[in-house]
Amino acid sequence: MNTEQWLFLGLVFLVVAGLAALAMFLFGAGALRQRIGALEEPPGGKDEEGRWIERVARVVQPFTRLSLPEEGWERSELRTRFMNAGWRNASVPTLYFAAKTVLSLGLPAVSGALAAGLASRMPGQGFMFLLFGAATLGYYLPNGVLANIARRRQRDIFENLPDALDLLTVCVEAGLSMERALAKVAAEVHIKSVVLAQELQLVLMEMRAGFSKEKALRNLALRSGVEDVDTLVAMLVQAERFGTSMGDSLRVHAENLRLKRSQAAEEAASKVAVKLLFPLIFCIFPALMVVLMGPAGIQMSRIFLDQPH
Structure with a gap:
């Protein structure tokens, strides 16, 4: 065998070995690592989602102090709302009050940055009203999310x-x-x-x-x-x-x-006709009138405009 044949055999060996290693990595090594990871995890250990929530809660812990009531909230209705929404993690109060702080400070900052170009044409009271409204929205937005989740769960x-x-x-x-x-x-x-x-x-x-x-x-x-x-x-x-x-x-x-349950379904079905009136009146009827009366209006305008005075 000459040198070219040895080089060809070596190239074929490298290609086949590379394909075999790639197949083992894709189909065997990944599953093996998952099984080893499952064996190394201690019994009763927390899942990845729980660890992620705890890490986020530790990061946002300083923001909680600005919104957390001093005392008594554990026995208030808010604690019951957490249970109604299914939020049982110990880090939920930290994340909830930190979200109130971050949103009540972040939304005014974003709104002020976006409205900075219009600040010269906007009166001072209007600019302050925008910031105050954004802060209010950010503070009460977690309340609305909590109520919505609890209502869907109920x-x-x-x-x-x-x-x-x-x-x-x-x-x-x-x-x-x-x-x-x-x-x-x-x-x-x-x-x-x-x-x-x-x-x-x-x-x-x-x-x-x-x-x-x-x-x-x-x-x-x-x-x-x-x-x-x-x-x-x-x-x-x-x-x-x-x-x-x-x-x-x-x-x-x-x-x-x-x-x-059937009565609630019938009540919701009976409200559909009333709820459909608003999109019919404000969205569909104007478009329908334009489609029906538009050609006639154009024709009439041509007739009247073409007549000599």
């Missing part, structure tokens, strides 16, 4: 509660205890509503941790913030206290909730 619980009660009724009438029935419902309803399943699992964990059934159920009503859940908890407590049939009580309450 709606999810309200819409899926009758189906969960039907399954709970079947489990109780089949002879299961309340704890086993709640575990079964939490496992099955997870497919349809993750929020409701998480709340039921929290009830089970509280009961297994030593809480009484009444205390765990009342905590469920407090966390959810849904009036129907509060009524359900009161019904379950009374049924267990007075020895009435749990299955019959659950069935009646599920029927009432289903009727209430």
Whole structure:
């Protein structure tokens, strides 16, 4: 074999070895590193999202002092709103009050920078009003986000509660205890509503941790913030206290909730016609009038303008 053949064989070897190494890196090494990382992670360690939230909370900790009330907020309605929104991380208050501070200071700064070119033509009161409005918007924007998230979560619980009660009724009438029935419902309803399943699992964990059934159920009503859940908890407590049939009580309450859900849907459907009036009047009708009357108006204007005076 001459030199050219040896060089050709060496080039083929390098190409094949490179392709094999690339295939191992893409299809084998990545999965292997993931498995090794999963093994190296200590049991009960926090996930990446939790670590990221804690790092952000440590960074924005100095901004919290400007918006955090001095005392008493832990027992205020804001703490309950955090639970209604499903925010249970210990860093949530820090991030919430830091967001209020950053937004109330950042939005006026951005607005002032954008309006700096118009400051000469804008009166001083108007410029100050712009800054004050931006600061107010930034301070109360986290409140609106929190209320929106809590409202959507409460709606999810309200819409899926009758189906969960039907399954709970079947489990109780089949002879299961309340704890086993709640575990079964939490496992099955997870497919349809993750929020409701998480709340039921929290009830089970509280009961297994030593809480009484009444205390765990009342905590469920407090966390959810849904009036129907509060009524359900009161019904379950009374049924267990007075020895009435749990299955019959659950069935009646599920029927009432289903009727209430259908009435809410009918009410929302009946409001559609009224809500459509505004886009019809202000958006569609003007365009329709231009399309219908435009050609006639152009023709009439030509006729009248062409006539001699």
